[in-house]
Amino acid sequence: MKKLIKLFSYATLVVAFATHLSAVSATPGNVEEDTIHIWSSPDLFNVATIWVDEYTYMNPGAKIKLERADAAALNQIISDPGHIGFVTNEFVPEFKSKSVWRLAIGRDIVVPIMSADNLFISEISQRGISPEKFAEVLTDTSNQTWGNVLNSDQSTLIKSYYIGESSIRSYLAEFIKTSSQNMNIKEVSGIDKLLNEIQNDNNAIGFCRLVDILDDNGNEIVKGISLIPIDMNGNQKVDFFEDIYHNSADLARGIWIGKYPKAMFHSIYSVAGTQPTGSNELAFLNWILTDGQQYLYTNGYSELVYSERQSKIHGLNAAQTPVVDIQNKPMQAYAILFYVMLSLIVILFMFLIIRFYGAGKQELAPEKKSGEPVFGEHSVKAPGGLFFDKSHTWAFMEKDGHVRIGIDDFLQHVTGIITRVKMKKPGDRIKKGEPFLSVIQQGKQLDIYSPVSGTIFENNTKLQANPSMVNASPYSEGWVYTIASDNWLKEIKGLFIGEVYRVWIQYEFTRLKDFLSFNERSKSIKDLQLVMQDGGELKDHLLEGLGPEVWEEFQNEFINSSNEQGIS
Structure with missing residues (x-):
């Protein structure tokens, strides 16, 4: 009882101290001016200036302070609350040591171009040019012929x-994976x-920004x-x-969903x-x-393409919290501040009581790690020796001649944690290309197609009690069946x-992004930002x-379409 009285006295002192703080913070001299503080890296200062000028012209009451900041000042500025910055990608590494919120608001895009009268335009349009072939053309003087690029006898x-800008040259060097000093490419001054x-030599190629060749x-x-x-x-x-090069709109959309080289x-x-x-701040960013x-x-x-902008606007506004107009309603603001602080103190007091009397009886649940995992090609595990089917399943012949089968790592990353499975029984026959398993997550179901044909010898009964083993270990503990295969050598x-x-x-990643983008446009997916991040990166467990x-x-x-069509 004495301990409880002590604890209560301590909490009372904290409340009194907080009340004093709220009274001090309510003095008019401590209220900051309602100004948006904007800073910009030097390379974006021109567009930042235009944004500020145009926005304040359209909104005369808006107060915005714009400053230029170099790389040395970035880390300090980002630590100051209430500041917003505009930076290009080269400044982003400055923030690696900090947790920073960022929002893509535009893009700097370099494209390869040719004359519409190029002698080989039909073949180029059908075949494209690989990064490896671009590398040969831009570095090796002995391979700078269309015959080498198109695998023909053309000489x-x-x-x-x-265009002679260092940023374009660095983009190209990153694209072909070499240093800029190794590139054998002629520099010209300006788009004209x-x-x-290119018009004087129809068979030449060039590199410039996308905006340089728009009307x-x-x-x-x-x-x-x-x-x-x-x-x-x-x-x-x-x-x-890969077919995104017919017009600028197709290309921009392709860039968003990850169909264009990131370099x-x-x-x-x-x-x-x-x-x-x-x-x-939100009004300005919107x-x-x-x-x-x-x-x-x-x-x-x-x-940015329209769908991407809408997705970002939705995510931006979803985070908005009620804001009090301090200049017009100071007393209301102070009252709200006081009661918010008082509520937090009451919660703290209750927590201390629970912590005090619950110590030794039970452990607190571990905190969840922050951050959103990214789902990409590097995320997908594929052990050697396994055979994979286009239905996102795998098969492996054991020493005893039975074939063990299950679903692949890609699919479990898409579905998220499986909560139930529907399995067939030993003795049941399954056929390649027909449903052999249903995975369920909170009532939502997918039917998965078998990679091979045969009779089920054993099913993994552990999955009935712990279906999430499919997620944790799809190639070992999360296997589904062993079967006696009908025709293993033919089917593999x-x-x-x-x-x-x-x-x-x-x-498959490209096909998945196409699916998500299409369904966002058809309104089945209301907010693409829920499943896709900047640059086309997917969020893990996206379904x-x-x-x-x-x-x-x-x-x-x-x-179903993958199972029906296959891959050529």
Whole structure:
């Protein structure tokens, strides 16, 4: 009892102290002016100035203070509350030691171009040029012919040009994985000179920013110039998921969902120590993502696509908290502040009591780690020796001749934690390409197709009690069946193994992003930011928070279509 009285006395002192603090904070002299503090890296200062000027012109009551900041000042500024920054990608590494909120607000995109009258344009458009071939053209003088690029006997030389900016040259060096000193490419001054070189030599290629080759409205590519498709997987053809080069809109959307080499574009960001929640800051950022986008084009940057902007606006506004107008309602603000602090103290008091009397009886639950895991090609495990099917299943022949089968790591990353499975019984027959397992998560279900045919010898009964083993260990503890295969040697000819599976997984990631993007446009997915991050990176367990209608569409459009069509 004495301990409880002591604890209560301590809490009373804390309340009294907090009351004093709230009274002090309520003095008019401590209220900061309602000003948005903006700072910009030097390379974005021009567009930042235009944004501030245009926004304050349209909103005369807005108060914005804009300052220029170099790399040395970034770490200090980001620590100050209430400050918002605009930076290009090269400044982002300055924040690696800090937890920083950032929001992509535009892009700097470099593209390869050619003349629309290029002698080989039809073949180039069908085959594309791989990063490896670009590397040969830009570094090896003995391989600078169209015959080398197109694997033909053509001896026509390829001359290469780029607009003489260090950032473009560094993008290219990163793209072809070499140092800029090793590149054999001619520098020209300005877009007019570059276009003149390409028009005078129809078989030349060039590199410039996307905005440099758009018409006066910033919408279409100027006549006489075509984009060169990049053959991302190096299979000497432009696959449907690489087919984004017909116009600037297709390219911009492809960049957003990850179909374009990351080395060839960088985002520009708004950054802050924590996500802005004030009404003035949010209003300004919302304006930048809408009306403010038009000013990017004239400053050499590309706008975000409409769907991406809407997704970011939704995520930005979802974090907004009620903000009191301190200038007009000071007493209301102080009262709210006092009661918020008092409530927190009461909660603290209750926590101390529970902690005091609960010590030794039970351990506190561990805190969940912060941060959102990213789901990418590097996330997918694929042990050697396993055969994989396009249904996202695997098969492996044991020493006793039985074939062990299960679902692959890719699929469990997509579904999230499995809460129940529906399995067949020993003795049941399964057939390749037909449903052999249903995975369920909180009532939402996917039917999975078998990689091989045969009779079930054993099922993994542990999955009935602990279905999440499929997530934790899909290739060992989370196996599904062992079967007596009907025709193992014949059926494995249609399965993937090793590096072939890795290449196919790249295709599946693109197909998954296409599915998500399409369903966002059709409103099945209301907020693409829930499943996709900046630059097209996916969030882990992306279906977990989505409704049954999306699971049904994923079944029909992703699982079923893969099973029916296959991969060429």
